[in-house]
Amino acid sequence: MADLHTMYRVMILYMLNQVEYPLTNTQITNFILEKEYTNYFTVQEILSDLISSQLITAESTHNNTRYRITPYGQETLGFFHVKISDAIKEDIRTYFVEHDFDLKQETSVYADYYKVPGEGYAVRCRIRNLETDIVDLTLHVSGRQQAEAVCQNWKKNHFPIYETLMDILLK
Known part of the structure; x- marks a missing residue:
């Protein structure tokens, strides 16, 4: 289970590192659920862990939270990016290419x-x-x-x- 949680953490860090704008909770969760990597509750737990570890920052409003990777998160990603496969990295890159305009506008x-x-x-x-x-x-x-x-x-x-x-x- 710890290895899976590490993989999910690195996936989210990788996602946030691929864009120049913050991603919302909804955007991150939708990607992970659409690809059936894990469930909603695990995503929320991982996001909370990443915030408490200061690997990402969160800006909350009444209806959503936006996340950004921190310099420490980028450094950590540099060490652990091998924890996710090239196929997952490609899924993430493809998702951003296919949804780029919508993601930018939303954020x-x-x-x-x-x-x-x-x-x-x-x-x-x-x-x-x-x-x-x-x-x-x-x-x-x-x-x-x-x-x-x-x-x-x-x-x-x-x-x-x-x-x-x-x-x-x-x-």
Whole structure:
């Protein structure tokens, strides 16, 4: 069992090392489940282990967590990449080639909310390109349902909203 857990750890490190953007919990889990490498609970346990070992970092929002490999994780991967087969490495590379646009778009659009002192919520909507914010907009809404709706709608409609903002601001 320890060897399998090591292999899963290295697989996730390898995945995170293949891209320049963070991967979400959903993206990592979907890949591993689609390929039937292991089950959902094992993936979550491995992610937790990688965080506590400081091999990856996690940034959580209300609806998902994004992971990045740390320099220490990259160094560790350098030693242990032989724990996964060339076939698994090829599965990972192929997955990224086939899903590149969707993965980038999913991880470049952020929306989260938090309670502010007094009444209401602040909703932070962002579009990122690697480490650079293209849009970083914070809106105040009166209730949690509104905050959740803004988050969902930002993720669905970020591009037309961005275009409209730019059209208005650059007139």
